Amino acid sequence: MRSRAAAAVLAREGFKEAYSMEGGIRAWKGLRAAGAPDAGMAYFEPGKKPEEMIALAWMLEEGSCKFYKEMGIREKSPEAVALFQGLWGDEEKHKSSLFEIYQRLSGKDSDPDFPRSLVALESGDDFLEGGIGLKKALEWSRGKDLKDILEFSISLEVNAIDLYIKMEREVEGKPPKEIFLALSNQERNHLKRLSAALEKD
C-alpha cells in the first residue's frame, strides 16, 4: 500500500516511469541486504571525502580477502578451494585498483598511514564487506560446513554490492564513481559464482 502511494506521488511529480513492486519486500525472492542506509559509511562525518570512502572500501576488501584466503586453505574439495582462491585473488585486485585511485586523488605515491588514518575505527580488527568483524567471522566459521560458509559469503557479497552502489551515488568525482560501479559489478559476479556453488553443494 505504501509503495503504491509512493508511486502515485512520483507519477504526479512527473516521473514518467514509476512502478510499485507488487507484494512489497515480502514477495521478493532475491537476496536482501541489511543495515542502516549509511551503514559502512557511518564512520564518517557528513561530507565524506572520496579518499575516505576509498580507504573504507579498501579495508573491507582486505577483510574479505583474509576471510576467503582462510576458507581456501581450510576447505577440502578442489572446487571449493578453487572458488575461494579465485575470490581471494579478485579482492586483492580490488585493493590494488582502490589504492591506485587513492594515489591519484591524494597525489601520494605511497602512504604508510593508508587506510587507517582515513577511517576512524576504534577497533584494530579487520572488517569484512558488510561490516562484520573478521575475528568474529572466523570464529563463527569453525566447524561449519561448506553450505554455511557459502551462505555467509553470499550475504557478505550482497552487502558489498549494496555499499558500492551507495558509494557510487554519494561520492564525488569520476574516477571514484567508476571504481565503485566496477566493484559493484564484480561483486555481482562473485554473488553468481557463490550462488552456483551453493546450488551444486
Added chain:
Amino acid sequence: MGILDYFKPVSTWPPDRVRQFLDQKSPQEYNLVDVRTPKEYEQEHLPGARLIPVGELETRWKELDRNKPTITY
C-alpha cells in the same frame, strides 16, 4: 501526501520482473526506492535501494532523477 494517493491507479511490476530488470541494468540507470521506515530498512532491503520513507517523499522526490525508471517497494 493526501489520502487519495492511496487510491490512485499506479503501474505495478511483479517481483520477478523487478528482479530481471535489476539484473540487466546498471545501478545508475534506475531509481530503486524503499519507502518503508528506517527500522524496516535496517532489517533488510534490496541491495542498493535508497531509503525515502513514504511520508517524506512529498519533499524528497527531488533527490531522484525523474527521467529514470523508478521502482518503489
